[in-house]
Each structure stands twice: as structure tokens, then as C-alpha cells.
Amino acid sequence: MQIRVSEIGPEGLAVDETLSVEALAEIFAGDLPTSFSPVNPAACTGLVRMTGLDVMVQIDCTLRLATDCANCLEQFELDVPVGFSLTLRPATQTMAKDAELTAEDLDEASYSGDKVELFRLLHDQIILALPMFPRCSVPCMGLCPNCGGKLNTSDCTCERDSD
Numbered sequence: 001m002q003i004r005v006s007e008i009g010p011e012g013l014a015v016d017e018t019l020s021v022e023a024l025a026e027i028f029a030g031d032l033p034t035s036f037s038p039v040n041p042a043a044c045t046g047l048v049r050m051t052g053l054d055v056m057v058q059i060d061c062t063l064r065l066a067t068d069c070a071n072c073l074e075q076f077e078l079d080v081p082v083g084f085s086l087t088l089r090p091a092t093q094t095m096a097k098d099a100e101l102t103a104e105d106l107d108e109a110s111y112s113g114d115k116v117e118l119f120r121l122l123h124d125q126i127i128l129a130l131p132m133f134p135r136c137s138v139p140c141m142g143l144c145p146n147c148g149g150k151l152n153t154s155d156c157t158c159e160r161d162s163d
């Protein structure tokens with residue numbers, strides 16, 4: 001999943017890539033292990049184009065994932081949309097700037113030479129798109145604080161105050 005900058009024409013270059021379940025699993029087991037696992041391969045489409053020396057990358061995909069509900073701990077499946085557009089500056093220009101990260105840098109990355117590694121960009125954006133507290137349903141009732149039973153499936157028979 002690499003793009004050659006020299007191959008980006010005036011109309012841009014269409015992106016049409018499928019992330020395999022294996023590639024996705026690798027992302028979720030990576031530097032920041034997550035509780036997510038891929039259910040299906042993910043089709044990613046978008047466009048890469050040049051603005052002067054900058055490379056603009058715009059990609060959209062939807063991931064079908066399985067994870068544990070943060071509330072009731074049941075495993076469930078969810079769709080996580082990942083959509084982003086990034087401006088990549090040539091590496092030399094970025095290096096000349098202050099080495100310190102600014103808020104701007106969160107939306108800005110760089111490319112060096114003739115290559116843009118789309119997989120690396122997707123990797124970071126997918127991690128960012130993952131919900132911190134995934135919920136199996138709205139509203140998920142969670143667990144009973146008293147007996148730990150699952151309130152969604154009424155495992156719990158505790159009496160509750162109706163207030």
C-alpha cells in the first residue's frame with residue numbers, strides 16, 4: 001500500500017485498497033494493543049493529489065470489528081467509520097521547522113523521497129478512530145452493582161428501588 005509521488009497525475013490518484021483481516025489484526029495487536037478484532041476485510045477508497053509539493057491524502061473506510069462492551073463486558077460487533085484527510089509535507093520542509101510538536105502536526109505528516117506509505121497513515125487513523133468506551137447498545141444497562149449480573153439479559157434478580 002505505497003504510492004509513488006511521481007505517479008500522482010493532475011487529476012490525482014484514486015485509492016482503492018482492501019485491508020485484509022490479517023493486516024487489521026496486526027494493527028490492533030500493535031504498539032498499542034486494543035481489545036478490538038476485525039470481523040471482515042475493510043475496503044478503503046479515497047484520493048491522493050498534489051497541491052504544490054504537498055501530498056493531500058483523503059481516505060474513507062468502514063471497519064467491522066468485534067470487541068467487548070465497556071459497560072456489560074459482552075462481546076459484540078460494531079462498525080467503526082474511519083475517514084480522514086491529511087496533508088503531507090515533503091520531509092525536508094518539516095525538518096527545517098521547529099522540532100517541537102505543535103497541535104498542527106497532529107493533522108500533518110510528512111513524506112520523504114518519492115514514496116507515501118498509506119498503510120502507516122491508515123494504521124494511525126484507525127487507532128484514533130476506535131471508540132474508547134464501546135457500548136453494545138444504546139442504552140446498555142451494564143452490570144448490576146450488587147450481584148454483577150447482566151442487566152440487559154436480566155441475569156440479575158436483585159430488588160431495585162423504583163425512585
Ligand SMILES: [Zn+2]
Nearest residue numbers: 069072136140
Ligand atoms: Zn453492553
Ligand SMILES: [Zn+2]
Nearest residue numbers: 144147156158
Ligand atoms: Zn443484581
